[in-house]
Every structure is written in C-alpha cells, then in structure tokens.
Amino acid sequence: xxxxxxxxxxxxxxxxxxxxxxxxxxxxxxxxxxxxxxxxxxxxxxxxxxxxxxxxxxxxxxxxxxxxxxxxxxxxxxxxxxxxxxxxxxxxxxxxxxxxxxxxxxxxxxxxxxxxxxxxxxxxxxxxxxxxxxxxxxxxxxxxxxxxxxxxxxxxxxxxxxxxxxxxxxxxxxxxxxxxxxxxxxxxxxxxxxxxxxxxxxxxxxxxxxxxxxxxxxxxxxxxxxxxxxxxxxxxxxxxxxxxxxxxxxxxxxxxxxxxxxxxxxxxxxxxxxxxxxxxxxxxxxxxxxxxxxxxxxxxxxxxxxxxxxxxxxxxxxxxxxxxxxxxxxxxxxxxxx
Amino acid sequence: xxxxxxxxxxxxxxxxxxxxxxxxxxxxxxxxxxxxxxxxxxxxxxxxxxxxxxxxxxxxxxxxxxxxxxxxxxxxxxxxxxxxxxxxxxxxxxxxxxxxxxxxxxxxxxxxxxxxxxxxxxxxxxxxxxxxxxxxxxxxxxxxxxxxxxxxxxxxxxxxxxxxxxxxxxxxxxxxxxxxxxxxxxxxxxxxxxxxxxxxxxxxxxxxxxxxxxxxxxxxxxxxxxxxxxxxxxxxxxxxxxxxxxxxxxxxxxxxxxxxxxxxxxxxxxxxxxxxxxxxxxxxxxxxxxxxxxxxxxxxxxxxxxxxxxxxxxxxxxxxxxxxxxxxxxxxxxxxxx
Numbered sequence: 001x002x003x004x005x006x007x008x009x010x011x012x013x014x015x016x017x018x019x020x021x022x023x024x025x026x027x028x029x030x031x032x033x034x035x036x037x038x039x040x041x042x043x044x045x046x047x048x049x050x051x052x053x054x055x056x057x058x059x060x061x062x063x064x065x066x067x068x069x070x071x072x073x074x075x076x077x078x079x080x081x082x083x084x085x086x087x088x089x090x091x092x093x094x095x096x097x098x099x100x101x102x103x104x105x106x107x108x109x110x111x112x113x114x115x116x117x118x119x120x121x122x123x124x125x126x127x128x129x130x131x132x133x134x135x136x137x138x139x140x141x142x143x144x145x146x147x148x149x150x151x152x153x154x155x156x157x158x159x160x161x162x163x164x165x166x167x168x169x170x171x172x173x174x175x176x177x178x179x180x181x182x183x184x185x186x187x188x189x190x191x192x193x194x195x196x197x198x199x200x201x202x203x204x205x206x207x208x209x210x211x212x213x214x215x216x217x218x219x220x221x222x223x224x225x226x227x228x229x230x231x232x233x234x235x236x237x238x239x240x241x242x243x244x245x246x247x248x249x250x251x252x253x254x255x256x257x258x259x260x261x262x263x264x265x266x267x268x269x270x271x272x273x274x275x276x277x278x279x280x281x282x283x284x285x286x287x288x289x290x291x292x293x294x295x296x297x298x299x300x301x302x303x304x305x306x307x308x309x310x311x312x313x314x315x316x317x318x319x320x321x322x323x324x325x326x327x328x329x330x331x332x333x334x335x336x337x338x
Numbered sequence: 339x340x341x342x343x344x345x346x347x348x349x350x351x352x353x354x355x356x357x358x359x360x361x362x363x364x365x366x367x368x369x370x371x372x373x374x375x376x377x378x379x380x381x382x383x384x385x386x387x388x389x390x391x392x393x394x395x396x397x398x399x400x401x402x403x404x405x406x407x408x409x410x411x412x413x414x415x416x417x418x419x420x421x422x423x424x425x426x427x428x429x430x431x432x433x434x435x436x437x438x439x440x441x442x443x444x445x446x447x448x449x450x451x452x453x454x455x456x457x458x459x460x461x462x463x464x465x466x467x468x469x470x471x472x473x474x475x476x477x478x479x480x481x482x483x484x485x486x487x488x489x490x491x492x493x494x495x496x497x498x499x500x501x502x503x504x505x506x507x508x509x510x511x512x513x514x515x516x517x518x519x520x521x522x523x524x525x526x527x528x529x530x531x532x533x534x535x536x537x538x539x540x541x542x543x544x545x546x547x548x549x550x551x552x553x554x555x556x557x558x559x560x561x562x563x564x565x566x567x568x569x570x571x572x573x574x575x576x577x578x579x580x581x582x583x584x585x586x587x588x589x590x591x592x593x594x595x596x597x598x599x600x601x602x603x604x605x606x607x608x609x610x611x612x613x614x615x616x617x618x619x620x621x622x623x624x625x626x627x628x629x630x631x632x633x634x635x636x637x638x639x640x641x642x643x644x645x646x647x648x649x650x651x652x653x654x655x656x657x658x659x660x661x662x663x664x665x666x667x668x669x670x671x672x673x674x675x676x
Contacts, residue, residue, distance in 0.1 A: 055609040096434065
C-alpha cells in the first residue's frame, strides 16, 4: 500500500474517524494511481476500497493499487460500510452537497483536508515530474519564436499546445492564454482570431505524467509598458527571493503586493501572488493575503504578480517555485525574452 | 432580465425560498451570460447579483446581464444577504460541501435542481448552437480522411482538434478519444503514440459559442468486429427511432439494452445509453436504467450504445438527438463511414 494511504489512516485515527470518502478525480488518482473517467467513491479505511463505475472497471483494475469494486448503488455501498461497523465518515471539503446528502443520515460526517494537506508536500518524484512539465513547456515556448511570429493569437495558442505535445506533454495544463493589446488586461483572456498587438501576454503550461506546469511571460514595447513590466519584474524577483520555509504564505504575497503598492498600482494587482500546483493546476496553499499556511520544504507554488490597466494593457510574469532551503525557480526561461 | 432568471424566481416563490445560490461556472453563465474564470457566487433573488472575484470584474461587467459586485469575503456577502431579510437559501446540488458549510449557520438551506431542470429544455437558439458545433465536428472528422490516415492515434486526435478549431470551434468539448485495437475496450481510452490498429474508435466533439457536440464512430475490419458493430448499430437505430416526448428516459435505455442483451452481450454494455449535453458535455437527464425523467420537447440527448470485449476490442456508435415530435438526429454523418 502506498505511504499516502498509511498517512491518511494515521490522520483518521488521531481524529477518531473510521473512514474517509474521496470522489475528486485527482484525489482518487493521488491515493490509488487510478484516475476515474466517469465517477468513483474511494473509501480509505483499514481495508481501503474504490467503488468504480462499471465503464471504468478495466482501467481501475489495471491502474489502482488499492482494491476496486464495481459501484452498484448508494444503498449497497452504504450498507457495506455500515456492516463493517463504520459510523463516522470524514469527507473531502470539495464533495458535492448532493453526495454529502446521500451519506449524512447513516454516518456522523465532518469534512477534513487530510489529502489536500498531504498533496501540499510534493515528493522528489512529484517535483521531478513538475520539472519535466515545465521544461517541455519552456522549450516549446522558445520554439514558437514569438517575436517573429505572424500568426493570430488563436493559431499561436494552438501551435504552442502542438509543440508541447510533440515535446512529450500529454496535453496542456489549462486553456493556453495568448492575448495582446488591451485584452491583456483580462487575467484569463481567451485567444482571438487576430494578429498580435502590443504588449503580448502568454500564460501556458504542460502536463507530464499527470503533473502540471505554469508560466507567464509578457513582451512589452512602449515606454509605459516597460515601466509597468519593470515593477512587476521587481515584485516577481523579490517575492521569490523572500521565500523560505517557516515563513507564512501571506507574507510572500505581502512582499509582492507592497512593491506594486509603493509604485501606486496596488488596486491594479487584482489577484493573489500565486497558487500551488501538482496533479491539479490550482492547489493549496497559495501566496494570498489570507493564506496563513506556513511554508514547508516540498511545496511547489507559483509566483505571478501582475498589473492590469483596463482599456490599456496588462503585464504578468509567472514562475513556479519549488521550496527547499529557499525557493528555487523551476526551469530556466529568462523573464525578459527579448 | 433574461427569462431564465424569471423562471427561477417563480420556482423560488412556489417553494417559499427567498434566494438561490449558484457557483457552478456554466450555471452562472446560463443565468448571466458571464462565465467565471476564477470563482463567483450568483445569488438569484428579486434583485439578483453576482459576487465575482476581483480578477474577473472587467469580464463580468462586460458579459453579465445581471448586477455584478466584487467579492470581498464570505462575512460581507452573508451580512448583505441577511440585511435584505434573506433567511432561507436554495443551493445547487453540486455546491461543494465546504461552501455549504460557510452558509449553513446563517440560512435555512436546501438543494434544488431549478437550474438543472431549466437547462434540460433547450431553446431553439441553444439547439442551433449545438447543431453548429456538431456540423463543425462532423465536417472536421471527414477532413481527417481516417481510412487513409497513417498518423499515430495521438497525432490524429490532435489533427481533429486543429480541424475543428479551423472550422470555427472555440475548442474541443472533451479530450478527443482516438483509440484502436484492444485499447478500444476502454470507453474513455487515451490516444497513444502508435499507428492505428483495428478496429478504430473515435469519440469527439466541438464547442461552438459555448455549446458542445458529441459523436462516436467505430470502423471495423474483421467479421467478428462487424458482427458486434451490427448489434450496436441496431441498438443505436432502434433507440433513436423509439424516442418521443412523454416517454421515460429509462425506457429508451431499455430499448438499446434489450437488443444488446438478446444477442448475449448485456454484460458488455457497461454504461448508460446516453446523456444530455449543452453548455456542459454531460448534463441531465440521461438515457439510463435509473433515470425516470419524462422526455420533453427541447431536450438534447446522446444515444451511444457500446459493446466492450476486454482484451479484444470495443465498438461504440453515438449521435446526438434533439427531441421535437420525435427524436431527430443532429448532423448527417453516416454511421457506416466506410
């Protein structure tokens, strides 16, 4: 059995829970190695089991390191758990309310972040996969030759995905953002059917063996754009330099935010400074003003300050940082690629 | 205000609820026209409002037909709702448990399927978009020239997405399945780095103006494969022919399932006969043995029987059916494309 399962069993025992219910696809994957394609109920207990949908049985039996049964109905599943003497059940916080309702009359229920917390600390093997994903994504970005690229935003976004797949990614880690001109002030802009305007903002990532990467670069042209770029780059660099274990996540956010505020753009930095990534592109903890999580070795968190001037343009610069003694940037793509 | 909001307000009044909370991205999009990229709390009440994340404010103000405020904290949002005299709150069934917990002490809460139910019945404009998505996907499939295609599964899957985007799709509606040989017995197989074996199974769809399409074709070669294909085609055709308003969804499933059972492959048809689609690729109701929803005009549901022989191969054939007086297949791609 994977160490992940054993750690969860220890957590359960400490809190006097008999079982833990997971349905999130990447949570099930993290625990078992099997990523559902339809639905699955993973119950971690002394004798852990996954109730998988009939259509997933071949896949689940092939990939899961824990026992797999075919799901038949809520009634049968609940009856089986009750027969084992299970009376209280921890659930993942993201469990849909409608699923919670199915279980709430038969078990004493509380939500617990056991898996989220374990997933915060990546193993060396996980960091290696994130590193490979990042290297594939950055190599592909360079192959785009963005400075001489005469295609449309939509074509460039598509070409970048093609290059990442050719370079070994299974797919993109989120919808690739290639935006330019005024639309770059939307942090999650959608590529359009138009040639590149100025500045150019690209936010992209690859998935390698299930693990995500995430980077953003902005290429600026005018003096005003360069001025904003310099501020964002300063916030990016100083936040990364500040990162170390035992510091709180919110204090890293503060480093970046204070710099941008000093230059008078505090209200134009409209999101948090970064998020963890792994099997999902957005995981916890994040470098946000409200996240008091203490940074630990093994966390992998992005740093991505930005300034967004509605009607004008936006600048964002993003790298992914693996935390050891200090924060070390994954990949070697320069911030300034001109 | 959109008729959608008014219909929901009527539902709320009937059930004595004062407000309805939605956070699912396509639910918020359906109601307001604004699709969140980060998070949003849409509260339908006499004076409906969306609390959007700061980073989405420019987008939300641009796209939403209902009022948008910037989300600050749960506390402030809950205080504002309480000040308006709101005491009971309906929630969408898919709401995460952790979000439910934030509201449960301040409001009487129950989950309601108001939006899911409205989304079941597509307007002519919605059916038009699904039709465009299907036509783009089918045209792109034909351009692939699959019978003479010497590329790998992964390359073909990628080419199909490229063609769909060139033909006007915004993106694929789900991860394109191009599988062949024994792997085709996995209903949700992942394309591999290998040349096509036999049979070839392709399950693909496009998104056009937010709306999804979904089709599957299987190209068979041996006599045994053809025999299985014929059974699946019979189930597909007869199920579609049977569809009419006022029939129950489970009875359509039964038509397809009975045929496959008669031929002795009942235990190899390991999923339901179909699912609705729209803004999401999987919506309710579905043609499944347990779904007793009565079919109504305006529903758009797939019919996709399959037979999966582990270690050998799988066959699935899928079309999308718009329900008017009877079921009418969207698109005109023949089942047998050889």
